[in-house]
Amino acid sequence: MENPSTLVEGHFPYKGKWGMNQSVVKALNMLELFTEDVDELTLKEIAIKANLPKPTAYRLLSSLEAMGYVHKLKNSEHDSRYRLGLKLLELGQLVADQLEVRKTALPFMESLAEQINEAVHLVIVNQHEATYIEKVESNKALRLYTRIGKSSPLYIGSGPKLLLAYLPEDEQEAIVTKTNNERLAQELMLIRERGYAFSIGEQDTDTTGISYPIYDHRNQVIAALTVSGLSSYFIGENLELIKEKTLQTAMDISNKLGYRSQLRKE
Amino acid sequence: MENPSTLVEGHFPYKGKWGMNQSVVKALNMLELFTEDVDELTLKEIAIKANLPKPTAYRLLSSLEAMGYVHKLKNSEHDSRYRLGLKLLELGQLVADQLEVRKTALPFMESLAEQINEAVHLVIVNQHEATYIEKVESNKALRLYTRIGKSSPLYIGSGPKLLLAYLPEDEQEAIVTKTNNERLAQELMLIRERGYAFSIGEQDTDTTGISYPIYDHRNQVIAALTVSGLSSYFIGENLELIKEKTLQTAMDISNKLGYRSQLRKE
DNA sequence: TCCTCCGTTTCAATATATGAAATGACATTT
DNA sequence: AAATGTCATTTCATATATTGAAACGGAGGA
Numbered sequence: 253m254e255n256p257s258t259l260v261e262g263h264f265p266y267k268g269k270w271g272m273n274q275s276v277v278k279a280l281n282m283l284e285l286f287t288e289d290v291d292e293l294t295l296k297e298i299a300i301k302a303n304l305p306k307p308t309a310y311r312l313l314s315s316l317e318a319m320g321y322v323h324k325l326k327n328s329e330h331d332s333r334y335r336l337g338l339k340l341l342e343l344g345q346l347v348a349d350q351l352e353v354r355k356t357a358l359p360f361m362e363s364l365a366e367q368i369n370e371a372v373h374l375v376i377v378n379q380h381e382a383t384y385i386e387k388v389e390s391n392k393a394l395r396l397y398t399r400i401g402k403s404s405p406l407y408i409g410s411g412p413k414l415l416l417a418y419l420p421e422d423e424q425e426a427i428v429t430k431t432n433n434e435r436l437a438q439e440l441m442l443i444r445e446r447g448y449a450f451s452i453g454e455q456d457t458d459t460t461g462i463s464y465p466i467y468d469h470r471n472q473v474i475a476a477l478t479v480s481g482l483s484s485y486f487i488g489e490n491l492e493l494i495k496e497k498t499l500q501t502a503m504d505i506s507n508k509l510g511y512r513s514q515l516r517k518e
Numbered sequence: 519m520e521n522p523s524t525l526v527e528g529h530f531p532y533k534g535k536w537g538m539n540q541s542v543v544k545a546l547n548m549l550e551l552f553t554e555d556v557d558e559l560t561l562k563e564i565a566i567k568a569n570l571p572k573p574t575a576y577r578l579l580s581s582l583e584a585m586g587y588v589h590k591l592k593n594s595e596h597d598s599r600y601r602l603g604l605k606l607l608e609l610g611q612l613v614a615d616q617l618e619v620r621k622t623a624l625p626f627m628e629s630l631a632e633q634i635n636e637a638v639h640l641v642i643v644n645q646h647e648a649t650y651i652e653k654v655e656s657n658k659a660l661r662l663y664t665r666i667g668k669s670s671p672l673y674i675g676s677g678p679k680l681l682l683a684y685l686p687e688d689e690q691e692a693i694v695t696k697t698n699n700e701r702l703a704q705e706l707m708l709i710r711e712r713g714y715a716f717s718i719g720e721q722d723t724d725t726t727g728i729s730y731p732i733y734d735h736r737n738q739v740i741a742a743l744t745v746s747g748l749s750s751y752f753i754g755e756n757l758e759l760i761k762e763k764t765l766q767t768a769m770d771i772s773n774k775l776g777y778r779s780q781l782r783k784e
Numbered sequence: 785t786c787c788t789c790c791g792t793t794t795c796a797a798t799a800t801a802t803g804a805a806a807t808g809a810c811a812t813t814t
Numbered sequence: 815a816a817a818t819g820t821c822a823t824t825t826c827a828t829a830t831a832t833t834g835a836a837a838c839g840g841a842g843g844a
Contacts, residue, residue, distance in 0.1 A: 271824080273801075275832070276545045276581040283609060291616040295791060305834050310792070315542040320645070329840060330790040336613045338644050341651065342667025343549060344610010347602045350557040378604050379586070385607065401608025537793080540831070541801070561822060571803045576823070595809055596821040 278304060279312040283321060283336065288399075292325075292333045344401075353466065353475045354386045357505045361388045361477070364501040368494050370481040371396050375411035375463070376474065377419065378403065380427065382412035385475075396459060396480060407431050410461035411478035414449035416440060418465060418473035448499070449476070452483055460486040462494060464502035469510025477502040544570060545578040549587060549602065554665075558591075558599045610667075617642075619732065619741045620652045623771045627654045627743070630767040634760050636747040637662050641677035641729070642740065643685065644669065646693065648678035651741075662725060662746060673697050676727035677744035680715035682706060684731060684739035714765070715742070718749055726752040728760060730768035735776025743768040 285293060285301045293301070299309035313334060316322045320339030326332050348354060357374050365372045365388040374386040381403040389395055406416040406427055416424060417440040428437050443449045449463045461480035465473040479498050486494065503513075551559060551567050559567070565575035579600060582588045586605030592598050614620060623640050631638045631654040640652040647669040655661055672682040672693055682690060683706040694703050709715045715729045727746035731739040745764050752760065769779075 271577045271580065271801095272584060273541045273545065273578055273581045274799095275539045275541045275801090276578060277585060279539065279542045280582075280585040280587065286612065286616075288612065288615060296789090306790095307792080307794095307834060308832080311537045311832085312539055312542060314537065315539040316546075318538060319543060319546040321546065323644070328842095330792090330842090332791065336609065336616065338613065338649050338651070338667060338669075340606065340609045341613045341617075341649075342610075342665070343602065343606040344608075344613065345666045346552065346554065347604065347607045347610065349554060350552075350602065351607075378589070383604050383607075385604070399608070400611045401604060403604075537832095562820090572821095573803060573823080573825095574801080577801080592822095594811095594821095596823085597810085598822065 275312065278302065278308070279316055282309070282312060282316070283340075286336050292335055294331075294333055298334065348385075351385055353468075353505075353509065356508050357466065357475070357477070358386055358388075360501050360505050360508075361386065364388075364477075364479070364497060365390060367497050368479065370479050370485065370494065371398070373398065373411060373478040373480065374466075375415060375476040375478055377406070377415050380406065380423070382406050382409070382415055382476075384411075390481065392481070394482065396456070404455070407433070407436055408451075409455045409478075410449040410451035410463040410480070411476040413439065413451065414443055414463040414465060414476040414478075415473070417443035417449065448495070452486075455480075458483055462486070462491075462498060464499050465506075466502050467506040467509070467511040469512075471511060471513075474509075477505065541578065544568065544574070545582055548575070548578060548582070549606075552602050558601055560597075560599055564600065614651075617651055619734075619771075619775065622774050623732065623741070623743070624652055624654075626767050626771050626774075627652065630654075630743075630745070630763060631656060633763050634745065636745050636751065636760065637664070639664065639677060639744040639746065640732075641681060641742040641744055643672070643681050646672065646689070648672050648675070648681055648742075650677075656747065658747070660748065662722070670721070673699070673702055674717075675721045675744075676715040676717035676729040676746070677742040679705065679717065680709055680729040680731060680742040680744075681739070683709040683715065714761070718752075721746075724749055728752070728757075728764060730765050731772075732768050733772040733775070733777040735778075737777060740775075743771065 282298055282302050285298060295306065295310055295313065298304075298313065299306045302309060304312075313322060313324070317324050317334075317337070320337045323335045323337045324332050325335065353376065354374060361372045361374060369390045369392065371390050372388045373384055375382050375384050377383075382405070383403045384398055384400055387398055387400060404412055406412045406419075416427060419427075424440065428440070447464065449461075451461045453459060455461065459480055460483040461478050463476040463478040466475040466477055468474045477498060479494055548564055548568050551564060561572065561576055561579065564570075564579065565572045568575060570578075579588060579590070583590050583600075583603070586603045589601045589603045590598050591601065619642065620640060627638045627640060635656045635658065637656050638654045639650055641648050641650055643649075648671070649669045650664055650666055653664055653666060670678055672678045672685075682693060685693075690706065694706070713730070715727075717727045719725060721727065725746055726749040727744050729742040729744040732741040732743055734740045743764060745760055
């Protein structure tokens with residue numbers, strides 16, 4: 253074993269890091285085989301999907317099961333099915349409670365959603381991606397499909413782009429360079445000038461989003477407050493109302509977080 | 519290594535299971551060091567609390583970090599702090615969405631909480647314990663402290679006891695025997711007779727809870743609908759109102775789940 | 785009855801995790 | 815300004831825990 257990294261890189265997408273525990277990576281990878289549509293899997297299915305020998309998958313699943321991360325339903329001796337375990341519900345709840353911005357913003361988001369009757373989202377930066385950490389839906393029949401905890405690139409959608417616009421220069425540049433999109437840099441500048449981000453049909457066709465920054469007590473942007481819905485609603489007078497209410501809400505949240513808007517010295 | 523189990527049993531509380539992956543168990547154990555009060559930990563703290571050598575803890579944390587289960591904040595080269603990662607938010611959300619009862623019950627729970635203005639909980643059986651999978655709070659100043667995803671023994675509190683009462687006989691007996699509580703068996707019989715469970719000051723002094731069963735399409739009890747609050751509200755006319763509304767809600771949820779109450783043949 | 789399919793166990797081989805010790809980078813004290 | 819202490823991180827020889835092919839045994843179908 254001259255170069256351990258080749259082994260790791262050969263098997264997993266999580267390359268580069270040496271000294272990582274392979275069993276842990278394999279086990280956690282198995283958890284990601286479960287999705288909305290796939291809430292039950294057999295050992296065989298898991299072994300195949302995870303590209304692991306059956307006994308290995310079996311042992312890793314046993315460990316996950318012992319810790320409550322998966323749950324095994326035995327229909328009969330040779331028909332077992334795995335589901336995600338409730339330990340994940342507990343930890344997910346804990347993470348949600350540990351996100352200060354989220355806890356602070358939620359009641360304001362609910363109020364805003366009621367005022368304008370569009371979906372309201374809260375987005376933060378995480379590991380060079382944008383992560384949706386809270387949402388309040390409109391009560392319209394047609395609803396955006398979004399999922400809390402999911403991430404997207406920082407250059408798609410009004411929330412992500414707003415966050416990108418307020419990132420430290422070096423990080424921002426690294427991402428802009430990668431996208432190879434010349435207009436993006438200009439757009440980010442425009443976002444900072446106007447104080448909000450706009451996107452039409454980026455995440456989904458037919459959908460428009462508008463996002464305002466949320467500041468913390470250090471006067472730094474830590475989240476984006478996003479309103480989104482069918483593009484046809486985001487025009488004229490109604491758009492002005494949305495902008496006004498959303499800005500106001502973003503400010504309310506920021507103030508609650510200790511933000512003090514600087515008085516300009518002219 | 520004559521008997522591998524001694525090794526495993528010596529180190530972890532998850533005894534008995536051979537062929538479990540120790541690294542996975544150790545890694546997941548580290549996640550449980552985080553609590554409401556402890557949302558940040560240094561490597562040193564984790565190593566000590568998890569009873570692991572620092573390099574081992576370091577490597578396991580690196581694996582968890584690569585998978586998004588923890589997040590490392592580097593304040594400086596030698597001052598890093600770990601937090602739970604947003605991957606857990608995503609998976610927790612997924613688990614929540616995969617719990618059919620929970621999804622079905624939530625709107626009914628909200629309506630009930632509004633009608634009676636007390637906390638409403640949804641409890642299920644999981645691994646011989648009772649797990650709280652949803653809650654809707656009252657808007658009273660004094661609120662019960664509960665946490666979604668948390669488990670408690672099946673013989674404490676009205677929700678757990680109701681679930682215990684409707685468990686298959688063998689499982690029920692196993693638990694009743696363990697508690698060594700003679701009155702418990704009688705109480706469980708009473709619960710089945712009356713169709714609801716009652717508890718005063720069991721989870722917390724000053725708190726009373728009342729629980730009704732929720733049935734699925736197989737006419738089996740799969741969850742408990744629990745209303746709880748300050749004992750002083752659970753008396754007289756108000757108690758009757760609570761009982762009536764809660765029973766009705768439990769039935770509504772059951773019906774939505776496909777329950778068809780059997781017509782008694784007399 | 786035979787055959788197939790699954791989850792589970794076995795066991796020898798070895799890849800992999802291990803942890804004491806060293807490192808380097810900073811902060812605090814002397 | 816030098817010395818000491820503290821922390822995260824890396825190194826490396828060693829042994830242990832993981833590995834997976836093969837076998838097992840029970841269930842169900844042909």
